[in-house]
Amino acid sequence: MQTLELRGVGKRFGALQVLKEIDIRIEQGEFAAIVGPSGCGKSTALRMFAGLENPSEGQALADGVPIEGPSPARMLIFQEHALYPWSTVEDNVGLGLELAGVPKAERIRRVNEVLEKVNLGGFNRYYPSQLSGGMKQRASIARALVMDPDVLLLDEPYGALDALTRLSMQNELLDIWSGSGKTMLLITHDIDEALYLADKIYVMSARPGQIVETIRIDQPRPRDRSSEAFAEHRRNIMRLLGLED
Template sequence: MGKVSIENVSQYFINREGYKTQALKDLNLEIKDKEFVCIIGPSGCGKTTLLRIIAGLENPSSGKVTLDGEKITKPDPKRGMVFQEYSLFPWRTVIRNITFGPEMQGMDKNKSEEIAEEYLKLVGLEQFKNSYPYELSGGMRQRVAIARALANDPEVLLMDEPFGSLDAQTRNVLQSELLDIWEKKQITIAFVTHSVDEAVFLADKIVMLTSRPGKITNIIDVNLPRPRNRTSPDTNQFRDRVLKILAEERVKE
């Protein structure tokens, strides 16, 4: 199970001069089990903060986040995360990056390598097993990062603009691959992005945030049938709708 409930979450940051900034204000959101949710909004709207709170890397100033009813206070392998920047451990080979999680769970070396190879196959990088991260392209590195997060068998996968720094073609390929993985592994995914195209192609549900303080303005169900076509009239129409809502929000500000 991987049901995430966000209840009245607010987050403040106090900087060195004692200035208080509100990053998130009274957020309420329910992410259902096995749901693919995209969180979209302008930069600086607190999308990443929200994801970090779900991951347990930050604790909210008020409110709480629960996973299947259990309060989240610290990082836990049940919630895997893929970061925006390259977060692979450069001193470990590809396979040893993926075995890191299982090893930390106390799994023995052979068993964790078995698991790692399975996920390496899933992201199509078997032949790069013994390469170091510096030998891989950006897209390959993010594939390894996804495999590494999955190797812990998480219930929820948190993704913070994971394809943001990739070129458009690689991004499209990785989006399709991610959907395949999502269907195969039956997990919940919370995916932060600033790209409407990406959200419309991936999500069951799009959550829109505004900036400073970050608030949810809209939650849109994406009722397009899967597998989706990037350029079908339905998709275009839907994208148009989302963009219009975003534009309206900007005017309100």
């Protein structure tokens, strides 16, 4: 399992400074979240861990080693599922195994196993267009899980879902994570989502993106969204983001 670290990281796109002096460290098996307004560069930070983006300054490290590119040990779950519309659920989920040359019989066995885990058992032959929004995102999570990665990177995975689906998906995500020892990093603009899921929350400001506060959440799970401690944290984060005095 891997630790994730950004050390003094800055990122520029031309003249635009997106990230500035970011220092974060996520331990093995920890569930971390980055909360911030849209356009604050939080997705860019996540994409560095996925190996899709390089820092302009500083270093992105996995287990203390600089990240050179994508690795099957670190899976990124995209916003809006990004399933291939021309492939069935089975083929979408099995894509990583297929690319790695895993024989068909084993591929199907592992795909079935992971589809059961995300409650999509029996939907092997469906096309993405036949699935609901929540089911698509489940398939997208299955596509990452089937690789059995050390790290799951989630880029606002539930942003496009309705509120009720989002809540049940959050519980499913906790089920997947708990006891797996996987390191998780969730990007979200939903403060409650971060508070419900994460051990540690980085609050990020906009333009350039900077970490303004790191908050530890020690409440045991499942957490009560209406508890006083929860509300206290929420007020605190809203204040940090300038949404409340």
